[in-house]
Each structure stands twice: as structure tokens, then as C-alpha cells.
Amino acid sequence: MRTLADLLIFVVFPGFAFTAFLGGIAAWVDRKVTARIHFRVGPPWYQTFADVMKLFGKETTVPRGAARFVFLGAPMAALAAASYAGALVFSSYVAAGWKAEFFRIGFGGDVFVAVYVLAIPSIALAVGAMAARNPLSTLGAGREIQLLVAYELPFWLAVAVPLMKSGGRIGIAEIVSYQMASGSMVTSVSGIIGFIVALLALQAKFGIVPFDIAEAETEIMSGPFIEYSGSSLALLKLARAMLLVVAPALIVALYWASPPWYGLGLLLKVSIIVAIAVLLKNTNPRVRLDQAVRFFWGPVTLAAVAAVVLAALGY
Amino acid sequence: MATLATKALKKSIWVFHLNTGACNNCDIEILDCLTPRFDLERFGIALVGSVRHADALLVTGPVTRASAPRLRLLYEEASKPCFVIAVGACACSKGMFKEGYNVVGPVDAHVPVHAYIPGCPPKPEAIILGVARLLGSLS
Numbered sequence: 001m002r003t004l005a006d007l008l009i010f011v012v013f014p015g016f017a018f019t020a021f022l023g024g025i026a027a028w029v030d031r032k033v034t035a036r037i038h039f040r041v042g043p044p045w046y047q048t049f050a051d052v053m054k055l056f057g058k059e060t061t062v063p064r065g066a067a068r069f070v071f072l073g074a075p076m077a078a079l080a081a082a083s084y085a086g087a088l089v090f091s092s093y094v095a096a097g098w099k100a101e102f103f104r105i106g107f108g109g110d111v112f113v114a115v116y117v118l119a120i121p122s123i124a125l126a127v128g129a130m131a132a133r134n135p136l137s138t139l140g141a142g143r144e145i146q147l148l149v150a151y152e153l154p155f156w157l158a159v160a161v162p163l164m165k166s167g168g169r170i171g172i173a174e175i176v177s178y179q180m181a182s183g184s185m186v187t188s189v190s191g192i193i194g195f196i197v198a199l200l201a202l203q204a205k206f207g208i209v210p211f212d213i214a215e216a217e218t219e220i221m222s223g224p225f226i227e228y229s230g231s232s233l234a235l236l237k238l239a240r241a242m243l244l245v246v247a248p249a250l251i252v253a254l255y256w257a258s259p260p261w262y263g264l265g266l267l268l269k270v271s272i273i274v275a276i277a278v279l280l281k282n283t284n285p286r287v288r289l290d291q292a293v294r295f296f297w298g299p300v301t302l303a304a305v306a307a308v309v310l311a312a313l314g315y
Numbered sequence: 316m317a318t319l320a321t322k323a324l325k326k327s328i329w330v331f332h333l334n335t336g337a338c339n340n341c342d343i344e345i346l347d348c349l350t351p352r353f354d355l356e357r358f359g360i361a362l363v364g365s366v367r368h369a370d371a372l373l374v375t376g377p378v379t380r381a382s383a384p385r386l387r388l389l390y391e392e393a394s395k396p397c398f399v400i401a402v403g404a405c406a407c408s409k410g411m412f413k414e415g416y417n418v419v420g421p422v423d424a425h426v427p428v429h430a431y432i433p434g435c436p437p438k439p440e441a442i443i444l445g446v447a448r449l450l451g452s453l454s
Contacts, residue, residue: 031356040354047359050326054370057320059394061367221364229367229394 010087014094019086022267023241024048026274030208030244033278048241052234060230067131074128075228075235081120082242088114089249092172093257093266096180110170114250115159118205121239122148128232129224140223143289144214147204150296151211155201157304161185161194162254164311172253179257186256190310195255197304202247203277204292207240210284211292248273324370324396325450327359331369331393335386335422336412337376340436341403345373347439355443371398371446374428377405377412378420390426398429398449402442407431 009015027048035042062068092109122144129141162185163170166178185191204211214223228236248270256269287295334342348355349362363369366389378386390399401422404410412418422428432445 035354035356039351041357042354043356043359044326047327050323050359053319053323054327057324058370058396061392061394217364222368225368226365227367233368 009091010083014090015087016083018090019083019242019246020238022245022270023082023238023243024052026244026270027237027241029271029274030278030281033275034282037282048237052238055229055234055237056231058230060232061227063133063227065133066227067133070131071128071227072232074124074131075232075239078121078124078128078239079235079242081117081124082239082246085114085117085246085250086242088117089172089246089253093176093249093253094263096173096176096257109172111159111163111172111175111250111254112170114172115156118243118247118250119148119152121243122205122207124239125224125236128228128236129226132227134227136220137224137226140214140216140220140226143216144207144224146289147207147211147213147292150293151201151204154197154296154300154304155205157301157308158194158198158201159254161190161304161307161311164308165191172250176253176257180259184256184258185254189315190307191255193303193307193310195251197300197307198251198255199273199276200300201296202251202273203280204296205247206244206277208277209281210287212286213289213292216286244274245270321453325453327361328370328446328450329361329363329368330371330373331363331366331389332373333375333386333389335374335376335382335406335420336379336418337403337405341375341406344436344439344442345375345402348442353439353443355446358447360446366393369393369397371400371449372426373400373402374406374422374426375402376420377409377415377418378422378425379415380417380419383419383425386422386425399426400430400432400445400449401428402432402445403437404433404435407433410435 011017025045028043028045031047032042060072062071088109126141126144129137129144162175165185165188166175169175169178179185186195207215215225216223225233225236249266251273252266252269258265332342332345347353366372372390372393374386376382390397399422401407405412405420406422409415409418409420430445430449432442434441437445
């Protein structure tokens with residue numbers, strides 16, 4: 001019975017289907033808000049779903065000389081990781097808020113697993129791109145990995161702050177329950193610093209301007225995506241869209257859980273984080289890779305270390 | 316499944332822009348379609364950088380001898396179904412470059428063309444009409 005329940009959680013709610021729907025909406029919000037900033041009308045709400053559906057109907061080309069298994073397998077790994085992260089974060093949130101034991105999956109979903117799994121879509125994309133035997137694709141993959149190395153350090157430090165503040169709890173559900181009882185993390189000094197650091201790391205995790213160095217449409221023609229077509233591209237686009245809600249949801253669960261309007265509040269807060277990301281995207285130019293690494297390992301890591309020290313001192 | 320994919324295709328055409336020796340005027344008009352005044356993204360039309368992602372090739376220019384093999388290669392590389400739209404008098408019929416020593420066009424001499432949009436250059440309205448007619452003819 002438990003196996004069936006777990007399967008339901010992973011595939012339907014709040015795993016693949018639910019996260020994919022929210023992700024599609026979030027990707028549309030990104031395009032729509034961008035269009036409104038340009039004084040354009042923008043695409044209709046179902047645009048992401050139309051894009052993905054269309055891509056499934058198209059031919060999938062494997063370039064000559066590409067490592068076929070890795071090239072076609074990487075998008076599946078990316079999508080599986082994004083679905084699993086969605087199931088982990090959302091079900092922990094549901095289990096903590098409404099005392100719904102049904103949604104308490106496996107070992108209860110701890111923060112470290114969630115952060116590891118969130119890195120897999122980027123790694124899978126890079127691995128698939130390396131297998132594509134295209135110079136621009138390989139260049140994009142290298143950039144993706146270097147960017148990952150740059151932003152993961154402050155991101156992990158930012159994730160450590162709520163763990164320390166909540167007295168060593170590592171389950172997402174437990175951290176959410178702790179905040180419900182004694183106020184959300186963002187109300188403290190270390191919390192707000194860690195939250196801002198996490199938002200900056202998210203911007204790079206989404207791969208959007210100013211950190212779209214790997215894709216760089218105008219420079220290396222969408223980099224790692226260049227050789228992907230048809231259903232593999234659909235899976236990658238879907239995984240990217242799902243990341244757009246799962247990563248903010250994790251940050252909300254760690255930093256910003258608060259009692260009133262629990263479920264709706266989560267969606268609202270995720271929308272606010274996406275809106276901030278879109279505004280940053282539309283008001284900044286793309287930075288170079290070395291600038292991004294210097295930014296993340298310099299001021300951002302310093303701020304994250306300061307947050308950790310403040311959290312250790314109890315602020 | 317097939318009809319659903321076709322329906323989705325009509326709502327989401329990704330365009331790859333290819334210049335085969337045009338004077339750049341048609342290219343400017345194509346870019347105008349994406350500006351706030353016309354905003355093709357309302358219909359799900361987006362410009363993509365990789366031909367593997369393309370659903371439509373917007374070809375401008377009379378096809379010079381140097382660009383003809385590239386045109387054929389790009390058409391073969393695009394994942395099907397992929398439509399070819401000849402934009403401008405040159406792409407449709409070689410236009411004023413009819414007697415040109417290095418012109419081996421027009422576009423339909425090299426790849427199958429699904430829609431012709433004449434004009435020198437065609438207005439953005441004409442380009443949008445052409446694309447809309449093409450999408451309307453899909454079933």
C-alpha cells in the first residue's frame with residue numbers, strides 16, 4: 001500500500017504532474033511579465049504547455065557522432081530529478097502544515113537531499129550537452145558547470161542558516177513546523193541575509209539573466225540546448241520550468257514559512273520570488289563568467305558566512 | 316496525439332531566421348514583427364538561435380552560390396515538421412537579382428517552400444498575414 005501511495009505522491013501530487021503544472025504557469029509568468037515590461041502583450045497562459053506538447057510531436061534528432069545513450073538519457077535524468085525535488089519539497093510542506101501523515105515520504109525528506117537533487121538538472125544538462133559533439137554545446141556545458149561551482153558554495157551556506165537557527169533540525173517538514181511555532185526565519189538578522197544570498201543563488205540556478213552565461217542566446221546560440229530537439233528538448237524545457245517553482249518553494253520552506261494562509265501563502269511567496277527574479281532579469285545585462293564567479297565567491301559568500309556566524313551567535 | 320501536437324504547433328511556432336544574401340531590408344522587417352507594435356509572441360511565435368529548435372525557417376534573399384549549400388544543410392538539420400517561408404521578392408523569385416552572376420535561387424529551387432510572402436520588403440503586417448495563412452492551412 002505504501003508503495004502505491006509513494007508512487008501517487010511522486011507521479012501525481014505533489015510530484016510530477018502538480019509541479020509540472022505550476023512550473024508551466026511560472027515559466028509563462030516569466031514571459032508575460034517580461035512582455036509587459038517591454039510594453040508588449042505577451043503569450044497566453046497555456047504557452048509553456050503548447051510549447052512542450054508541440055516538441056513532443058516533433059522529430060528528435062541525434063547528431064552524428066554523439067553519444068546516443070547519454071545524449072537522450074540526460075533530459076530524462078533532469079526531469080526525474082526535478083519531479084523528485086518537487087515531491088520532496090511540496091510533500092514535506094503539506095505534511096508539516098496539515099499534519100497529513102500520508103504525505104510523509106520515505107525518510108521524511110531532509111534538506112541535504114533536496115539541495116543535491118536540485119543540482120542534478122544542471123549537471124544532467126551539462127553531461128547531455130557534452131555528449132552532443134557540438135563546440136558551442138560543449139562550451140555551454142563547461143560554463144554551466146563552472147557557474148554551478150560558483151553559486152553552490154553560498155547556496156549551501158545559506159541553507160545551513162535555518163538548520164542552525166532551528167537547533168539542528170534537518171528535515172524540511174521539521175524546519176517548517178519549527179517556524180510555524182516560533183516565527184519565520186526572515187524576521188531575524190541572519191535569516192534576512194541568508195534569504196537574500198539564497199535568492200541570488202536561485203537567479204543563477206534558474207539560468208536567467210544576469211547569469212544566463214551558459215545559454216547566452218545571442219552569443220553561443222542557447223549553448224547546452226543547441227543540439228536538442230523534439231521530445232528531449234521538451235523534457236529539458238519542462239525540467240527548467242519545474243525548477244522555477246521547486247527551488248523557490250524550498251527557500252520558502254526554509255526561510256519564510258508562516259501560519260496564516262498556509263497553502264495559498266506558499267504559492268504567493270513562490271510567485272513573489274519568481275517576480276523578483278524576472279525583475280532582476282529585465283533590469284540587468286548578462287555578466288561574464290569570471291565576473292559571476294568573482295561575485296559569488298566574493299561578496300555573496302562573505303555575506304553567507306556572516307549569516308552563518310550571526311546564526312551561530314543566535315541573532 | 317498527432318492532432319493534439321498539430322494544435323499545439325499552431326500555438327507555438329519557433330522561427331529560425333536565415334539570410335541567403337538579402338539586402339538586409341527584409342530582415343529588418345522580420346525583426347519589426349517582434350517589437351511591441353506587432354508583438355508576435357502573443358501567438359507563441361519566438362525567434363530561436365538553433366535550427367534544431369525551429370518549426371519554421373524564415374528565408375530572405377535570392378540564394379547566392381555560396382549560401383545555397385548552407386540553406387540545404389540547415390533545412391536537413393531542422394527537426395521535422397519544419398516549414399519554409401520565403402520572405403520578400405528575392406526569396407520568392409530572385410527579384411532584382413534575377414540576372415545576377417552569383418545568384419542560383421530562388422529558394423524553392425533548393426528546398427520545398429510552404430509559404431511565399433512577396434514585397435520589397437514585405438510589411439510586418441504582410442509577414443504576419445503570411446504566417447497566419449500558413450498556420451490556418453494546417454490540419
